Amino acid sequence: MQAILDFFTGTLNTVAWMYILLPCVAVGGLFFTIRNKGMQFTKFGYAMKNTIGKIFQKQEAKEGSVTPFQALTTALAATVGTGNIIGTCQAIALGGYGAIFWLWIAALLGMIIKYSEVTLAVHYRERNAKGDWVGGPMYYITKGMGKGWKWLAVLFSLFAILASFGIGNLSQANSISGSVNNAITAFIPAMEAHKGTVALVVGILMAVLTAVALLGGIKRVGKVTELVVPFMSAFYIIFSLIVIFGNIGGIGAAFGKIFTAAFNPQAVLGAASGIALKEALVWGLRRSAFSNEAGLGSAAIAHAAAETDSAVKQGLFGIFEVFVDTLVICTLTGLTVIISGIDINFGVKPGSEMITAAFATVFGNQFASLFVAIALAFFAYSTILGWSLYGTRCMEYLFGTKVTKVYQIIFVVMIVVGATTSLDVVWDLADTFNGLMAIPNFIALFALSGVVAKLTREHFAKETPRLK
DSSP states (O other): OHHHHHIIIIIHHHHHIIIIIHHHHHHHHHHHHHHTTTHHHHTHHHHHHTTGGGTTSOOOOOTTOBOHHHHHHHHHHHHSSHIIIIIHHHHHHHHOTTHHHHHHHHHHHHHHHHHHHHHHHHHTOEEOTTSOEEOSHHHHHHHHHOGGGHHHHHHHHHHHHHHHHIIIIIHHHHHHHHHHHHHHHHHOGGGGGGHHHHHHHHHHHHHHHHHHHHHTHHHHHHHHHHHHHHHHHHHHHHHHHHHHHHTGGGHHHHHHHHHHHHHOHHHHHOGGGOOOHHHHHHHHHHHHHHHHOTTTOOHHHHHTTBOOSOHHHHHHHHHHHHIIIIIIIIHHHHHHHHHHTOOOOTTSOOOTHHHHHHHHHHHOHHHHHHHHHHHHHHHHHHHHHHHHHHHHHHHHHHHOGGGHHHHHHHHHHHHHHHHHSOOHHHHHHHHHHHHHHHHHHHHHHHHTHHHHHHHHHHHHHHHHHHHO
16 A cells, blocks of 8 residues: 555656646746747736726626636635645745745746636536536547547546545645644643544534535535635735735845745755755746646636636636736745745745744734634635535536536545544645646647637737727
8 A cells, every 4th residue: 555655646746747747837838828929928917907907897697607706716716725825835945945936937837828728618618417617628628629539538537536635625624624723722732632623623614614615506616715715815915915024124135045046046055955956946836836726727627617708808817817826925925934034944844834933923923823724724715615616527527417416425524534634645645636637638738729829819809909
């Protein structure tokens, strides 16, 4: 059994990420950028105007769909999670300060990758037996590449289902129960002896809340995420900025560390850290992809349900999504950690203790523990909701709508398991299946890149007279 686990968390993980996903993000991102004339840069203002600029406008969706904003928040719910907090801290600890620079580079390339995924998902979507819009990599593989490629769509669906139990469930529930226990013991040390009971209560509560949301289908999930995601993101951004502006004199030095260590980590950290350029580059790219999921194809499943008449306009939300998730929230996490001046145990994978220590430099340990617990609870719960939808849609693609209830029941039960069990290996397993999802997805993205380019040209040919 241990040999099998070592294969999945070691060899297969390395192949999926080091030799497939990261090269595809770099090469694919550049290829899609060139083929679409750098639209994530040249049309960035247009993208913001048609995404964040319309967020506060009244939006309505017909039966079987959600509003474009609800599709965005559902996708952000799955991506804005522990990866933004713990994942960014891990990038710094394992890749040094320079990992943040490479995280930015991956995000800039990830914008056009996610734009392509979302555009294809809306273009090739279809109605299911219930009348809901469904789409994603499994649909644009089958409908765009032909039925002879259905085996590739099946592979994607299987990998996504397995990933939904890892990164979308067990690890998130475990993060919630762990952070809640840390917050409680910070105020009441005697509760250390009752961590198991607290974890069980937290797990049951999260399972019930998830079940209630799932029973309402895509519309209820959308309504929950459009409330939770903006709220949790705004509060996390505000408190991060308080720490950063509280140490504003060190912001220049923080950016100096990031840019210097991006190319010469040991000039900043010293040879004793054991961190070289390879680690900075790999962990920056890896945690960026892990956070915003560009290249995995997962977010496209949520966007396919949007009430929209334009695949390209919904694709713009993919650009906005990566911008918020990585260039805003992950950057603020990184700056908060670096500018706070806390001691970092380089080479050791951290949990929530690193960001808690950073917040504690301004707010004190008790408040920091409480805030991180609340932030992680909201972040992780929203991720659970997003991934429950992804797994449901993949089960539906493989076995039909009747089987989805079985999947959802198992998914809800596993939340309790995740909250009450030590899951050190789950993060590595989740990492592996996330990486494997990218293989069939990138094959489709390369094969259908001409479709994305054509849709993009046609859209802006119509828009150009209006923009002048």
